[in-house]
Amino acid sequence: MARTQGSHSAQTGPRIREAALRLFAKHGYAAVSMRQIARDVGVQAGALYNYTPDKQALLFDLLKGHMDELLAAWKAEPTPATPTLRLEAFVRFHIRFHLARPQAIFISYMELRNLDPDNFAIIEGLRKRYESTLTGILRDGLTEGSFAVPDPALATYALIAMLTGVNTWYRDKGRLSVDEVSDIYWDMTCRMVAR
Template identity: 70%
Template sequence: MARTAGSHSGITGPRVREAALRLFAQHGFAAVSMRQIAKEVGVQAGALYNYTPDKQSLLFDLLKGHMDDLLTARQAVSWPPDPEAQLEHFTRFHIAFHLERPEAVFISYMELRNLTPDNFAVIEDLRRRYESALEAILQTGRDTGVFQVPDTKITTLAIIAMLTGVNTWYRSGGRLSQHEVETIYWDMVRKAVT
């Protein structure tokens, strides 16, 4: 199949993903057609298949890309040695990373149900890897007497849910700066584990 005039895989491929991300976040995966994505990108619908086999693959690539970016960013950060400092660092890192990607965060939670079982399993495994990093911090803190948490897994899930919830209400330029929000949330997380 010939490439659409003016298209370039290094440019059009990312534009397809950006358009799909935006449309899935605005309208929901099920409501968006490949034709709508193509129109948004400015290519013919058939041209999309040069960049993705189907809509399911596109959704999976978006969710996997988000999780890969999250895990890579977490690995690139230098983490302090003690559990309390690690937990503060995790709190601030999670909020900062996710506030920069509101659409990716939204579809990462809202569109999981639309993944095939095999694709869901891959994303679930990546999410568990991220959750395990926080749970390890909590476990070390509990083992050393710094934290008092009866169940590290439940505490992990509760903290992540609370931190991710910032995306639903925070707006840049609002009453509180991002740093102030991070500080308030760190205080709530610290109180929840001590």
Template identity: 75%
Template sequence: MARTAGSHSDITGPRIREAALRLFAKHGYAAVSMRKIASDVGVQAGALYNYIPDKQALLVSLLKGHMDELLEAWQAEPRPDDPLARLEAFVRFHIGFTLRHPESIFISYMELRNLEPENFAVIEALRGRYEAVLEEILRDGRDAGQLAVPDTRIAAFALIAMLTGVNTWYREGGRLSEEEVATLYWDMARKAVGA
């Protein structure tokens, strides 16, 4: 199938993803049609299928892209040997990443329910890799006698939920800077794990 005259896959493809991300975050996956995405991008509805097979594939692409970017960004971060310093680095990284990707974070939590089982398994495995990073930090801290964490898995889930919650209330230009918010969250996280 030929592309619409004047369209460019390296431009239109990313525009489709950006529009879908914005619309899914604003209205919810179930409420957004492919026709609405096409209208937002400025292409015919049928033209979307030159770039993506269906709406489910588009959602998976967004969620997987988000998790891949998150894992890649964490890999690029310097990681101290000391578990407590590594935990602080993780907390500050997670807060910063969350605040820079609010729409991706939102749909990554709210739209999991709309994934077909095989797609859910793919995204859940990527989420598990990220959760395992924090769990390892907590385990290392506990083993070093720096942290009091009886169940590192539950503690990792709780900390990630707390850190990600910043997305629901933080607004750029508000009374606290991103750095101040990260410092406050680090203090809460430290206390939550008995450091």
């Protein structure tokens, strides 16, 4: 037996990434075997190596792709005129973007330690880049006089943790919609940083 009917790299490649994302998110990188991923795709384990040099690259590509998408999506957002409006845009964007990709976010936070040092440094750099945009907004509002946070760096950590935390409890069929959650979190954010 060998090449199978209807086999195309344009189909198998994405399906492998989807299966890896789903399985890594559910069981964790270390707990998932290449054979499990292959079984999920409906292929033998050896076939995976036409699409990734090794398991590590599979994880890295998922995380790198997610971070690139995050930064690009934020860059594509309009930039409101005032720091307060920019902060509101960030809060709503962060919640919306993260709730739309629960698996990728889960992996991005849980599997960092399974990255090789070089790969870790790259992902960490991208994350810092994203977080620094929030710090910039806070600093702008501080110098402009509309915010009164005691420490912009810590406020960044606090806000990112608070906003990302939504992913741990939000359920699609819950009592609140994404917009309602965003309203409440923007309210809390506003009170936290406002003068």
